[in-house]
Amino acid sequence: MNTFYEFFAGGGMAHAGLGEEWKCLFANDFCEKKAASYRKNWGDDHLVVGDIAKVKANQVEGQADLAWASFPCQDLSLAGNGVGLDGDRSGTFWAFHKLMKQLDKDGRKPHMIALENVYGAVTSHGGKDFEAIIKSLVSVGYRAGGMIIDAVHFVPQSRPRLFIVAVDAKLTVPSELCAETATPAWQPAAIVKAYNRLPKKLKDQWIWWAPPAPDTTPGTLDQLIEHEPQGVTWHTPEETAKLLEMMSEVNAQKVELAKQAGRLKVGTIYRRTREGRQRAEVRFDGISGCLRTPSGGSSRQTIIVVEGEKVRSRLLSPREAARLMGLSDNYVLPERYNDAYHLAGDGVAVPVVAHLARHIFEPLIESYRRLQLVKVA
Template sequence: MTTYSEIKERLNIKIDRHLNDGFAALTHYWQNHTNGVSQYFKPSAKEYLQKEILSTVEDSEQLYIPFKFDVPFPPKTDFKFRFIDLFAGIGGIRLAYQNVGGKCVFTSEWNNFAKKTYEANFGEVPYGDITGINENDIPDHDVLLAGFPCQPFSIAGVSKKNALGRKHGFLDETQGTLFFDIARIIEKKKPKAFMLENVKNLVSHDKGKTFKVIRNTLTELGYSIYYQVLDAKHFVPQHRERIIIVGFRNEFFKKNESFEFPKLPKSKAKIKNILETDIDPKYTLSDKLWNYLQDYAAKHKAKGNGFGFGLTDLEGISRTMSARYYKDGAEILIPQENSNPRRLTPRECARLQGFPDKFIIPVSNNQAYKQFGNSVAVPLIQAVAKQLAKTLEENGK
């Protein structure tokens, strides 16, 4: 059977030139042409194919012909529920929910480098900036998923509220933030459930006011809310605390859902178990950088601060990896005998977040460090996903 890669080659689709909403519509149509939501993507997919693609090839193509997705994580054909993946990054949350029987029917991500990684692994290009996507153009779904950025909240003016035709209330307090886009989609599409992921400090941000607005908004939209700070160290060798917010629609569940956050297993992960062998010397810190990091740490230690590099215990776990890891690797350094320490390789970063080794890394090292630093710990999200899916199955009949 023809493959996804062969179709792209036949249509002369060079992915770096096609990370746009036109190709997003086409890949979304290809992944959903038989599951009842294809009408959301067909018009844009057809227009894009005819105007932007077919003019570059000799023969005309049908909008869809049977082919096999030759990507590491192809779309589900037999699924238990449908979900959408917002602020998708490189697809860590999607991967977790696919693994428990979910089918992704829509995805959005603004960063083109992340889109490239997402497409390489899932065979689908996310739509772009969520603020420009009309909620009416998003397919119906059972679960909304979002690892949304935390921004300062501002209260919109009455005139703007009136212009948008929205009632005054908590939903309007989130205008000007990306959480507002989650709220407006939930308000319109009314999914049975949602899961949101954010940094631990969301709970205490602005003396708790930010989280209060978020919680009140979601409650006002008709959902029972559950939240908990969970540490990925129970699944991967990394101390990584994140708040997980789960909601269930009262109109559907009647407040009778039986949801519990997963009981986390005893942490047995060790950093040594994710390390590669035969490491390229380029990952070893130069004398200049290593001396700088040591001097920097000594200076702050003298002041009573805890700032400084993290030389990781190979029998233990690491600090939290962040998107700044590409700068110097200081937060997670691997000791080496008779040599300066080294930073993790991109593949080791992937493993640190629980991505399987078949996950493709098609971008530069610097971009890969940013992407994995911004991503989620897949096994932790999957543990939550399993509980959410169980609740849907038990209470959603």
């Protein structure tokens, strides 16, 4: 069975994406609320709750095929404070790196590492943070490459994220897993620019990962909404009318067109400040905006349902948020709305993890094991 560590585990969405053919040897998260959800869904025999900086190598079992780390994004986000890897939150990456060095010293570093973060991690501090991440991986004996993968190719949510996949430099990477140059679908201009800024010794350890395109259709927002939502209530007609009044002429026209569609239309609304005035912006393209953690009311998405002249609105439900992340309805969510929404908005899209597992991680493991059998023979 394939094995993995799950750092910054949250509710275990990487666990969900890797699936039943993978066994978690160790998981860690700082947040007790998220850990409670992790326990309900995955058990706690391998879970350590607490600061990653205090985790010791002897607490981490065995040698895993993969270490997954969706480290905090707040300091790297384009909407964040801009301190990057020097920040208290995103800077926890260095504690993870230190632990990987300790495992390397013990002769049991993971065969692969996968890092996930926001798009802004590519350009943070003029690309210096990205370079620092690649340099840190190379220093522990890995080759690495980055991809931008948008969850919209798998679920109806616009969620572009940076994924860096690193593999032990001693292992052979099958040629079908990579390309000689950038693949625009996975390495857009920002990644290419970041690569071009790297010093030659890091470029020499770069891999242009080239997984196949997704072979599934993401569906649309109206296919996953709850018609009898749990955990939220519909707005009053007055509250809905207020939202409509906050729309610009362009956005109000979108609602009018939805009324004329002749069928039920589901959209999402974000409240934003434009030129000093709060506005409600709507989209009816069947795609949700990127889920965010609910630090404030404006970060929560509002659902708008239009059926002829009937217009209703409400907050996105916890289960809908989970579905937008690719979690199954069997996944046990926190009871409190904010906790459930935070868990979803702070996670990694499950089907993206599954795609990487199927087309990069598992082929690498299979290649490695075949080589081991040849050596034994």
